[in-house]
Amino acid sequence: MGVLIVCFFTNISLGSVSIPFKTIFESLIGTTDNYIILHYRLPKAITAILVGSGLGVSGLLMQTLFRNPLAGPFVLGISSGASLGVALVIMGTGFFGGAIASVLISKWSIVIAASLGSFLVLLAVLIVSSKVRDTMAILIIGLMFGSITAAVVSVLSYFSSAEQLQQYIFWGFGSLGNLSWHELLIFFIIYAIGVLLSILSLKALNTLLLGENYARSLGMNIRQSRLIIILATSALAGTITAFAGPIAFIGLAVPHLTRQVFNSSNHKILLPAVLLVGAIIMLICDSIAQLPTSDFTLPINAITSLIGAPVVIWLLVRKRKMVF
Template identity: 55%
Template sequence: MPNRPYLFPIAIAILGLSFLLNLSLGSVWIPFGEIVTGLFSGEWNKSSWEQIIINYRLPKALVAIFAGIGLSLSGLQMQTFFRNPLAGPFVLGISSGAGLGVAILMLAGSTFGFALSGVNSWAIAFAGVLGAGLVLSAVSLVAWKVKDSMTLLIVGLMFGSTVSAVISVLSYFSGAEALKLFTVWSMGSLGALGWSQVGILGVLILLGCIPVFSSIKSYNALLLGESYAKSMGIRTEKMRWLMIGSTGILAGGITAFCGPIAFIGIAVPHLARIVWKSSDHRILFPASALIGAILLLLCDAAGQLPGFASTLPINAVTSLVGAPIVIGLILKRNFSRDF
C-alpha cells in the first residue's frame, strides 16, 4: 500500500500553522507576525500580549500537542493489541483510575462531612497519577495471570465500570460545591497547568513514547495475531507489558493533568490510516502523533470562541469532532481490512 511520504512535511507545516493559530485566537486576537517576532526576539509591542502568550496560551498549546501525541499513540497501541478498531487509550480503565483519585480528593471530604483544603492543580495531578497507577498495577496483575488479550480487554472494561460506579456513589453523596468542582474537571482542560507542570507532563509523554518507538517494527506482526508474531520471533509477552506500561503512562498522565479527553485516541489512528493509506506502524505512529497534535490544537482553538470571553470544555469540542468521524468509519467499514 502507498505510504505517501510527502505528506509528512505537509503535516509538519500544518502543525506549525495550527500552533500559531492556537496562540492567536482567543478573547484577544494577536497577529501571527507579533507572535513569531515576540517568541524569537523577546520584544513585544504590547506587554499584555507577552503576558497572554507566555503565561497562558503557550503552555496551553504545548499541553495540547503533548496530549494529542500521547492519546493518539496509546489509542493506536490498544487498537493493535486488541485488534479492535474501536479500542481506545481508556479501555483498560486507567483513565477511570485517574478519575477515581481525583474524585476521592474532591468528593470524599464532602461525602463524609468535612472540607478538604489545599485542593490545587498539583494536588489534583498527584491524585490522578496515584489513582491511575493503582489501576495500572491491578491491570498488570491481571495481565500476568491472563494470557488472552480479549479476556484482558473485558477485565479492563470491568475495572473501568467498577471505578465509575464508585465515582457515582461519591458524587451522589457529595455537596454541591465539590460536585461542581469535579464536574468541571471531568470536562477536561488544557489551560490549567503552569510551566513546571507542563514540563512534568512532557517528561511523562517522552517516557510513554520510548517503548513505542523502541519496538515499532514488532507492531505490524501483532495485527496478524499473537501466534503469527511468535512465529516471527517476537516476544509477545514483552510486547504486552510494553504496551500496557506505555498506555498507562500516556493515558494516565494526560488524564491526571488535563482530565479525560474523549475520541482523540479512537479517531486519530483511523484518520492516519485513511490519509496515509497505510497499515504500516512505522508510518502510522508518526502520522498519528502529527494528526493528534494538529487536531487537538484546532479543537482547542475552536473552543476558545474567538472574540468572546468564555471558552468551551475541551472534552465537549473533541466529542463533537470525534464522534462523527467514528460514526462515519462504522458506517463505511473502512477500517475492517486493517484488523
C-alpha cells in the first residue's frame, strides 16, 4: 500500500513541466488550483490505477477459470473483440456516410462498441469451450478469434480514410490520458461493478482450484459462477480497452508476478494483491512512458511489455518454478 502511494505521487510529480512537490500536495488538498495537476496528471494517475488493477484482475479470473497460466484477456480474444468493435465504429462509419459518423464517433460509442465486442468474443469462446474438454484447444480457439477480428479490421482499414486509420492506430497505442473527470466517473462505476462481481466469485474461484468436477461435487453451480466470472472479466477488460486502448501484457503478467511474490493460490489473498500490484506496475510504466523532463510521451502499450516481460522472465528464472 505504501509503495502504491509513493508511486502515485511520483507519477503525478513527473511530466514535461516540472511541478514542485509542495504545489502538488497543495493542489491535491485543494488549497492551490493547479490546472495541470487537477485536469491532466491526477485523472491520468487514477486511470493508470484503474487500468492496471482491472487488467490484473481480469487476467487472474481467466487464468483460474480456464485453469491455464497462459490465459489472459488478450490470449482469449477479449481485447481483439474490443478492437473490432472500435474499428467498426471508427472506420465502419465511412460506409454510413459522414452525417451519422460524426454522431457515432463519440467517446461513448467507442466505449460501448469495445465492451460489446469484448463480451461477444468472450461469449463465443465460452460456448465453443463448453464443447471441447482440452484447455489448450480453448486457447487456440481464442487465438483464432483474434485472427478473425484482425482480418476484419484489415479489411475495414483498406476502405478507410487516412484520418480514420490514424484515429484507430492511435487508439491502438493505448493512452491513459485524455479522460475527463466525467468519463473517469463512468469508467470507475463499471470498474467497480467488475471488481464487485470478482469479489462475489471469490469462493467459486477457490473451488475451481480443484478442477470443475470437484467443484461440481462441492455443490458449486458451475454455469452461474462461470457466467459471473465472464461478466466481471468483460466488464473490466472491455471498459479498460475502450477507455485506454488495448494495453498489452498487464493482464497476463500481473497475476504471475503476484503469485510469485505472495506464493499463494488463495484468491482471498490474490485478488487484493493483484489489484495492488497491477496499480503499482501501471503507475511505474506510465511514469516511464512520459519520459520525465522531455516533451515526448511514448505509447504506454510499448512500455508495459518492455518493462514487464523482462521482470516476469527474471522472476521465473530466479525461482525456477512456476507457481500456479
